Amino acid sequence: MQVIDLRGVKCPTNFVRAMLALEEMEIGAAVEFFLDDGEPVHNVPRSLEQAGHKLLGLTRAGDHFRLVVEKGEEAD
Amino acid sequence: MFTEEQIERYSRHIILKEIGGRGQKKLLDSRVLIIGVGGLGAPAALYLAAAGIGTIGIADADRVETSNLQRQVIHFTPDVGKPKVVSAKEKMTAINPDIRVVTHPTWVQADNILDIISDYDFIIDGTDSFATKFLINDACVLAAKPYSHCGVLGFAGQTITVLPRVSACCRCLFHEPPPPDTVPSCAQAGVIGVLPGLFGTIQATEAVKFLLGKGELLTDRLLFLDALEMRFQELNLERKPDCPLCGTTPTITELRDQLEAMTLCDLGKV
Numbered sequence: 328m329q330v331i332d333l334r335g336v337k338c339p340t341n342f343v344r345a346m347l348a349l350e351e352m353e354i355g356a357a358v359e360f361f362l363d364d365g366e367p368v369h370n371v372p373r374s375l376e377q378a379g380h381k382l383l384g385l386t387r388a389g390d391h392f393r394l395v396v397e398k399g400e401e402a403d
Numbered sequence: 404m405f406t407e408e409q410i411e412r413y414s415r416h417i418i419l420k421e422i423g424g425r426g427q428k429k430l431l432d433s434r435v436l437i438i439g440v441g442g443l444g445a446p447a448a449l450y451l452a453a454a455g456i457g458t459i460g461i462a463d464a465d466r467v468e469t470s471n472l473q474r475q476v477i478h479f480t481p482d483v484g485k486p487k488v489v490s491a492k493e494k495m496t497a498i499n500p501d502i503r504v505v506t507h508p509t510w511v512q513a514d515n516i517l518d519i520i521s522d523y524d525f526i527i528d529g530t531d532s533f534a535t536k537f538l539i540n541d542a543c544v545l546a547a548k549p550y551s552h553c554g555v556l557g558f559a560g561q562t563i564t565v566l567p568r569v570s571a572c573c574r575c576l577f578h579e580p581p582p583p584d585t586v587p588s589c590a591q592a593g594v595i596g597v598l599p600g601l602f603g604t605i606q607a608t609e610a611v612k613f614l615l616g617k618g619e620l621l622t623d624r625l626l627f628l629d630a631l632e633m634r635f636q637e638l639n640l641e642r643k644p645d646c647p648l649c650g651t652t653p654t655i656t657e658l659r660d661q662l663e664a665m666t667l668c669d670l671g672k673v
Contacts, residue, residue: 347405
């Protein structure tokens with residue numbers, strides 16, 4: 328699974344980068360994003376969900392979060 | 404594919420599901436021509452430059468005059484006397500050095516317009532003369548170039564988007580331009596400065612939507628605004644089979660200059 332480190336990337340640039348990465352993927356494929364605590368973990372997952380992607384899991388990993396997302400159909 | 408700078412610059416576009424990275428790439432690969440960098444062309448040029456339309460042509464033979472500054476917001480006071488295409492290009496590339504601005508320092512006429520428009524995907528009519536508006540309509544229909552028509556005067560304006568041989572063109576509505584002495588010029592009648600701002604941005608919006616292939620264009624609907632009352636109205640239209648240009652038996656098959664195919668303001672001085 329592709330891993331994209333968005334730590335240190337502010338909102339909404341982290342979301343923009345996530346969306347650009349998802350655009351390049353096949354529908355149904357999954358990707359893992361590293362997100363900072365605070366605004367990023369609060370905003371990015373729900374924004375990706377609103378964009379039609381499926382959230383598969385969000386886990387804390389020390390000072391950051393790991394978000395696994397499956398590319399949705401409507402998002403293409 | 405995008406540079407770091409582009410991701411930042413276009414982030415509010417890329418976030419939109421109607422645009423995304425692919426849509427922004429399309430805009431960067433697109434070519435729009437703005438005929439007339441006056442009141443309508445000024446906001447259109449600024450917004451399309453900011454939007455990252457990769458190639459923007461601007462056609463105008465005029466120089467900036469003090470009386471332009473009340474509405475032609477791309478030109479600044481120190482630009483008075485400068486060719487409008489030069490003044491406009493400076494602002495467009497200052498807003499966005501990521502784009503290419505092609506200047507056509509000429510009036511569009513029957514003998515050059517087809518050549519000028521041939522390089523572009525979408526045309527914006529930002530001129531102020533009925534004769535030139537009909538010339539642009541005829542050229543765009545004959546060359547199958549989608550375009551945005553607009554006219555403003557006083558507190559009122561109208562605009563429509565034309566997809567040649569798909570939606571109504573200006574000749575479906577009016578077969579001929581009105582006789583020159585029946586229409587006031589903007590020099591004679593005046594125009595409230597914000598009005599071309601409102602309409603030029605509508606024209607730019609149509610260009611972006613066309614290039615993206617998203618939404619519904621302002622086709623077969625003439626949009627009117629009376630800004631004094633602040634009322635928008637729409638007039639539904641359709642292609643006319645007897646249109647002299649895009650009808651079943653067209654009588655206009657080549658371009659000719661209409662009476663005084665320059666500017667209405669010039670006509671006022673005659």
